[in-house]
Amino acid sequence: MKREDRSLRVKIYMMLGVYVLLVLLLAARAFQHQVINREVYLKWARDQQLQPVKLVPLRGKIVDRRGNLLAVSLKAGSLFAHPAQVQNPERTAQVLAQNLGLDAGQLLEKLKQPVSFVWLARQLPIEEAEKVKRLALPGIGVEREGRRYYPFRELAANVIGFAGVDSQGLEGVEIFREAVLKGKQGRLLLQQDARGRLLWQELYQDSREDSVKEIVLTLDVRIQHFAEEALRRAIEENGAVGGTVVVMDAHRGDLLALVSLPTFNPNRFSTYPPELRRNRAITDAFEPGSTAKPFALAAALEEGLLNEEVRFNCERGKYFFGGHWINDIHPYDVLTLREVIVKSSNIGTAKMAEILGSQILWKYLDAFGFGRKTGVDLPGEATGTLRHWKSWTTICLANHAFGQGFSVTALQLACAYAALANGGRLVEPHVVHEIRDEKGTVLEAWRPGPERRVISARTSERVRAVLEGVVEEGTGKRAKLAGFRVGGKTGTAQKFEPALGIYSPTKMVCSFVGIAPIEKPEIVVAVAIDEPRGRVTGGMVAAPVFQQVASKALFYRNVDATVPEPASPVQAELFRVAPAAWDLAEPAAAAPVATSQGAVRPDPSLSTLIMPELRRRTVRMALRELEGFPVTVRLEGSGVVIEQDPKPGSLLETGQLVKLTASALGPDG
Template sequence: MRTHRPRPMTNGATFPHRRSQRHDPAIMPAQIRVRVLFLAAFCLWLVLVSRLVKIQVIDGENYRRIAMSQHQTILELPSERGAIYDSKLNPMALNMPATSYYAVPEEITDTTGVLQAFQRWCDRDPQDLYPRLAKPGVQFVWLSRKVSPTVEARIDSLHLAGVYKFEERSRRYPFHRLASHVVGFTGVDNQGLSGLESKYNDLLSGKAGKAVFQRDVHGKGFFLTNNPFYQQPQDGSSLILTLDTTIQSIVETELRTAVERTNAHHGMVLVMDPRTSDVLAMANYPDFDPHAATDTPLEYHRNRCVTDQIEPGSTYKIVAATAALEEGLFTPEDSLFCEMGYITISDRKIRDTKPHGWLSFRQILEKSSNVGVIKIAQQLQSDRLYEYSRAYGFGALTGIELPSEVKGLVRSPREWSMFSLASVSIGQELSVTPLQLANAFCALANGGLLMEPHIIKEIRDDQGNVVYQRQPKVIRQVASFETVRTLSDILVGVVERGTGKKAHIPGILIAGKTGTAQKSDPIQGGYKPNAYVASFAGFLPADDPKLVVLVILDEPKGLYYGGDVAAPVFKTIVTKILHTPSCPVPVVEPPPMAETAPSQVPESINVPDLRGLPIQQATQHLQQLGLTAQVTGDGLWVTHQTPLQKRVEPGATVALTAEVDRVPDLRRMPLRLALSRLHQAKIPVQVKGSGLVHQQKQLTGGGCLLIGSL
């Protein structure tokens, strides 16, 4: 084995022995420490960089928002709610300044004092308020919203620490209860909760804006209007209604008096302009104060004029009457035998309030004979009665700008029973809303045009510019001008001589119809005992109508006929409206009372058309009218008559011819009526054309051909 020896130095000396640094145990720990420190510093730097990246890049937006929130706050700028005015621009709903109170719980030094103060002056329950104030981390608690000036002064005088004021806008109703069902009300946050306030909430509310509120280093705050977050609030639009607050006030006062006097469950009144179907007044009683709506029963909030369905009773008889006149079945002087008080339909008896024998078409409506109207409807048949019911707008929404309107119920003839034709003709087995009924009378008053009713006249934006203006809208022609004018003249007789005499006003020509309907029982079925709806609908002046007024009293106690309880309310309301400056009807002074005794000269009598009737029935009818019958011939039916539909003096003689095996001469008689008379006489008949009987031909082997012509 070779031994390593040190090499000699050049100067002859030798190098000392050196150990390798790589393996020197004294040097290695220092190197490791340096490297570890370097690695730790690098890792720390890496963590810091990654954290910085996360803060600046990944979570940068979030931290910027947090930083901004410490000195900037985005606040909502409330818009001004639009006002509601009547047709004369009297404000019915507007905004007023109001003070609200809130608390910063951590700043309150006397919690008991705060609770006691707001319990006493704002009726706040301490058991409800205390948990909110004691909840950890809560920075804001509402104490009371929109307090009265009196309460504000009381609370301010206490100087409660941690309690602050906040200025808001409060909805106020200058007329209080007036038209409360129409206008409605808002909640504490000015959100519409009923009526037009609810229906047009978005339009009235406008659009809220946004602004940035910034605090400087001293804590002083100011708005940044040039900030990109800033949005100008857009105030709401305003509604101008068709209502007249003067007329509305009269209506509500008289309705309240009537409901309380008759002890009725509730009442409704509508006043409309028949030329446009604008609603001038719409009243319900009981009513409510919109400033304290939550303190009244929910039932009082219903606008029954559009939400409630009633059986109209005899006011609905205008439908059958219109159809009969329009179809040429009857003239006002045609007569029907009213069976002395009742008629039997499908084993059920329908009665009149008083027994009647022979009555003319005119008298049937004047006396509101159920039997007479049913006999008229029997000539119409079910389909025709249904068509005219729908033509008048029953069974369909009117389209008025009010919430929760219902369309009523008018069943198709396919669903009718054998009894339904009789029931529907006198206003039973169907339901209508008060608005539908009033609008039907508008059509009758304006010449036969069914129009869309409205309660909004205009809409104006926040600058006062008109953005919508209501225009009258015709839905359909219900009947000819001649027909509705004839019926209007008959309804004048209802007020002058018939069941509506208590609605008569001297000097004013009024057309109207009474109604008395027994209330149906939705639970037990059938009708409630001793429960009635009394109504009267009328228009004036009858020769040039400007006003339609409908009065309804639900379940009056004592007297319950429409002519006794509703007609007098109509009279009082109209009388007061006539003396207002805004009345559309010119006031006519009543004629002076006659100083002499009234003339004793009896009125002349119109001779009815008796052709085709049994001789015995025709003779009895003439006797009831105070006329004398002179019969010639041995036949069973009246074949000829002289005079025919002319006015004669009482006691005059009417010549009736009854030829054996001879078809009655029915020329110039309405074709449908002639057809009915021949069927009653069991004479075979064929028909051509429509309108009045123009020609009549005897057929070989018996029977008759009737040729109609318009």
């Protein structure tokens, strides 16, 4: 009996031990889950219960050198739904469609999706969003996001670029400086049950306005506008397919204007083909033609091999060299080296190249920056092409001297001519002047890089004197400016047809690159017009564009101020300026742009313009500036504008009164 009791006790103890062991194991496991791995399981739970929805942040502003807004983030309202909480999807879709002008069928389709959250429309005008909010529809909500807006529409669009519906930079400065412009991400936090039904929502991280930065560009909207209008007229008048203009400070490399036409409206970028978004000034390479001749001249003068009065037999317009015939448009007998450039003789240039040799000519073309990127702070820059001199044939030497066999961008040409203008220094072009924080403190400013001298100041001066002769008596007469001495070079280059392996007899790139003023250079203007129709030259179609752009740019930069043009006395005269081509406001009736996130609609309330700087301008020029602005102008006095109201950079409303006060003495008395 005692043995049976002992055996029973052993069994009980064993069962008790097993039980205790199991309890200890369970306790250890519970300790592991609840203490050691607590954060892991909490994260799993949060991921199952909480759904964060990213909101579009506010991006930093982009302004021109005078503070005019080029890109800004406006507060917009985005419409969303919790489908499970929508009591009557059909009625809700109809109400929203009637109030917002959206498609009821598409809205209903989204409202019936088996999800806890769905966007119905993104970046609505804030007034429309608030109107929906007041409807208090069950399951429908509105959150504020940032909406990118470009007040000047097409102006400088290929430089500024654009940002997508989720506030990501996609082109131009917007993508190149994404790290600077990108604002702090806002998030909407949703909590849902196991079936995905919404329990509550909370905005737990808002988009921060005080975290964004401002980028100040070197562009000047007035000069940009002048250049765009002049190029647009030239393209239309000559039936060209496109063109580009570069206006650059000859000493600093500031890009004052960078035009590419045809262009697009960044507020509705998705409605335009991708090829219109490219920046032709930096992406399109073409053979420079005769605009390359001054670099061969500079090489010859710098090396001391020739001087301006050396005479060349130009063979009456026909010369056999390197197994090929070289022709001049006009037959010449004997020309000096200066006259070879002024009259743009290919034969004279080829004979100059014979004296230089391939190695020296290539050395200078390379030094002037051809065949490599300029380093401009924009995406997509092309290098152009410049083969090493060791691969040249005999005819390649002549071709490179008069601008065939290698390709350049308009920006590369402008930079090379800037070296001719500023005393022989190759400058690095740039479009960003400085970066500021929300308080206006400068965080980063442009600084010039190490000097890269190409030619001596004396050679620069001698080349400029020859270029002045091109305008005064040669192929560039249509580039003459009233009140200024200028110089430059024309170019007319056949386009190479890769498929046929020949130069096209009808497709040309006509160009002109000029320096103004020639005696004390301030700016370089490069113009290239792609495929103008008919028998045209750079002097015929591109030089006039230079003349129009340079004259206005010099005046606007107060270079060598001229005597005010006469004006009839006018006292308190009212001018009604009718809406015309340069209407900066978004059309209120523009169609929505469909996206995967919903519809993006223009804001009808944004019918605003930006007041230009009119002081120091003649009355005639000031009124011309305001052409296209739907405002009323009150003018007092005559001569030069000395006061204006509103101030430059102010936002104008349709029908607003603009007051101008003018004086015959000008602002300086």
